[in-house]
Amino acid sequence: MSTTVRTAVLTLPAAPLGPENPLPPLSAPQDVHGPGAGLPDDLPPDMARQVRHGRLRSLLPVRRRDDYGRKRVPTDVTAIVVENDRLRATVLPEFGGRVHSLLHKPTGRSLLYTNPVLQPAGYALNGAWFSGGIEWNTGATGHGPLATAPLHAARLPAPDGGEMLRLWEWERLRDLPFQVDLWLPDGSDFLYAGVRVRNPHDRPVPVYWWSNAAVPEDARTRILAPADAAWSYGRERTLRRVPVPAHDGADHTYLLAGERSGDHFYDLPDGERRWVAALDGDGHGLVQTSTDLLRGRKLYAWGTAPADRRRQEWLTEPGTGGYAEVQAGLTRTQLEHVPLEAGGEFAWLEAYGPLTADPGRIHGPDWAAARAEAAGRLQAVLPRAAVDAAYAAWRPYADHAPKETLATGSGWGALEAERSGRELPGTPFPASALGDQQRPWQELLHTGVLTEDGRDPGPSLVSPHWRELLEAAEPGPYASYHLGVAQWHAGDRSQAVRSWECALRDGLDWPALRCLAAADRAAGHHERAADRYAAAARAARTGGATPAALTALTREAACALLAAGRADDAARIVEGVPAPARAHGRFRLLNARILLARGDAAGARAVFDEGFDVDDLQEGERTLADVWYAVAERLVAGPGPVTAEVRARARERHPLPARYDHLA
Template identity: 60%
Template structure:
């Protein structure tokens, strides 16, 4: 059959994403994916370019993005818009509404699914902004960690492919760095390989930090082996240290078999500059998936959960019982995911990736001779898809990268359209091939359109939690010159905080507070500033005042999803701050004002345990653990459950609460 592209609906048991958290994310969620700043011995061993890129433009916050933490664990059948690209050899299923994730890559002649295909959609707290889900191929752009676009919609359209057929273009605006990007997927007739052309452009005058890792989930069992063209790797784990280690064995364990390791770890392969860039995961019979690319995409990585109880628990948490495990093989612009790469103004990065099946001799692949195993894989890959063919496919794709899209298949958010509108009015942002039409602008962008066109930020028409804050320097400049209304001062303070001007942010929030009828958003920002500044007593007082004001305003406005999200988020922060200031009675007062629906959530069951411990009610706290609860938004690498349990009892941590992934935990 000739290659075809069609729309479809993929139905999965799914937990709803829920509303966005309306509180601006003034702090990053955690430091799980950052290097221990005191690990000086390791830093002295880093290659010069790697050391420079690890220190280049680390992320301060995830602003302007909002946190997604409103999901739960109850799943029901849900339809997701999908795009199916198919020839007589492969069938690729793409989810444009979920970051363009390739959900499935099915090889027809063998009937094999080449990816780990998650049978459910279950958000979990792994992305930079919270909600993330496992499985398939994820396009990670932005900053160290899973992209904020994991659960966000991208634009999608048909574009002529280099071979005369059709390809699917996905494109969007990366909000953390303000960069447009595109992912072009096409499947030549009779080909076993899906080609993916990627381009990231910097439309600004100055340089920008760039991060990209293509994250491929692959099935895993005891005989799964991951191979790449390297004899060394950089090992990174949840202890946040980075060490050069040999491949395939580390401390007597062959870690190219993901289940041989005990603890979750990253292995960033040290691929020689001249070597062909590839990585593969093969089963006991030598069958599996291979990913290869042009040379710009230099990095290759294995992430493994390990065989320990915590890693196995996380795998079950991300899917459903009795589902096979998975590992991740990845490809990126740098050696490691701790690095950001400099992209000059008005410049671009582009490359081509290819994904398809690989069959190699199992005796050699699983033999003791690592060099022979790699040579076997590289030879099979060269026969299936020569390196020269990948380079030729890239050169054939480049002239099509600027082609304007045809039939639209999906629509992304309006934030890119807003930025392009502003840039176009100043004569810049020429982005052929990735249009961000003003028709994409929506209700969330409307206040910012008015700020840009009229010079004023509009007052809220009805009482409601404030909308998102844009933090790029040009928006901060416009807010600084706009009339100093309370809502304007609120947004201005958020932009100043993001820029590192903390004192000025506090002054803006204090100015806004003097005239504000809706006080709680400003009070919450000031409370967080005090907590970050080492003043827990004043922070607790401000949090308590903010929660009282939110309840007052909510009562006058009625109820709704956004108010429930605000109440939930502010209560969580306020109770934590009050307990830190040894004000358990005030924390209890806030907890008791919450609705039954909020108190019954797993996160608030855990908060109630902490409250009971502060009230010296250990028996009641233990009773909540014994009754059982699930914290839907438990953060990757979080130690909260075992820390609270240890404060409660010396008994071993029950398996259902064991998410520990660090050696020694």
């Protein structure tokens, strides 16, 4: 069978993504992946530099995705199938180019964990993310902002004369284009992925890349990599060097050996072949290998703690088997970013396929023998030289123009191509991809005027090029508003406030008020922030803001009013949201906070007892647990003070129910 690339349709139970949050994310992103407890003394100097390099100040210009739900309905999803007589890879171009499944046809084995549902959860940098398959993470530390976004996709010739699938997009956190080329050589058991990230700018840019493969979780599944040590990173947010395979009384190369979830970044010696494998009790499973530029390898295991098991269940259907992640990246750990010089590129080749090894050696007590067995079997089925040769054969094809479009991504790359006048061989961003979100910026580019006619302002652009155009633009409320966002992103907060004040004076009421309120809150002016948030919410209700804007703004406003000690005002603001929105879990939690702040701890507890799910609870977010225990402490303390003894009794008498014990 010749290798083919064809389109298909999958019907999956899927929860709707909902619209983007139209409020620009002005606060710093929650850093659940950073070195919160500092860096160890034994960290190599280059690692230390890369950990400190390129961390995000904000998510701008990306918008949050937090309006999804948990009610799943059968949904038709566009798929692209890359297939030969040995493998079938099914790709979802509308969801970040995720390789949804990888089937080894001779054995009928699924090499990846394939989630039977599409259930967004708050794990991506900008919110919505889902588990399973192979995802391509770029931008900054964490699951990338394109996890649930469409990518451009096209069919074109592969290096061996067959067909190849190209996926590409303009990643907006770093303003960089990237591509992933997928093909199956004739008769091959391995899916090849040629990856390239380019820097078309005249300045260095920090780059992050980790390819993430989900594999089925089993007590007998062992993760193997050519390493005797790893950098361990867990909930305590400390990075420490540990021996492989065992430390702290457990062999952490087995997926269910540890109690709590955590990362192991394998410290692969220089010159060693780069690979990682997940093999079950019978010695069967997936192996991933690459050319040497992709130096890092990682295991993420969920552990056995009840909260972590609940986190897995949150991402799929009850009764579905669990999974772990084996990953490969540009750096030794995911806490690092590497600079890409102006005009430069990073390019490499990855290969994913089946591996079978002697289970006696794989699961024996001799770690060196176990990894040598896996390395030898890999060398037999896919020699290291063959991967290097495939990379060399692919490199000229990386610049080939796509022949047949199969899916269309965003218009942001087309806008950047129009602004810069640069052509990027192999990854065209055609003008036909431009849409309503890009049109005001096209107008600014060509006329010096920025106008909008929607009910809510569109997305802001914050790079130095666009900020300069905004500074030179004809004065107007939208130009001032977007200039303020760009100035805020650049760290010029006083100028941002002046720009938003100009926008407000020129008639752009609730968007400017909301930005000014966020600036006040960031500066610690909680009372003034509360006043401005309340005014913004009233103006949004009467001024025809979209439901998405009104809902997001109300949530922010209510939280600001609670921070200022104005629970009654927060309650009135929330009452202005339509009843269906108030029934959502985030508003149920907000209602419990308001009741507690008003002195009605029993009423707040009743909200929890009725039961609700906070659909968009973010990874690492403590709000739900914190409110539960604050309610419990007040119930135990009564009218008295909340002492350390009260806190201890509250946790003993009112443990957090399993339903709410996740994501924390």
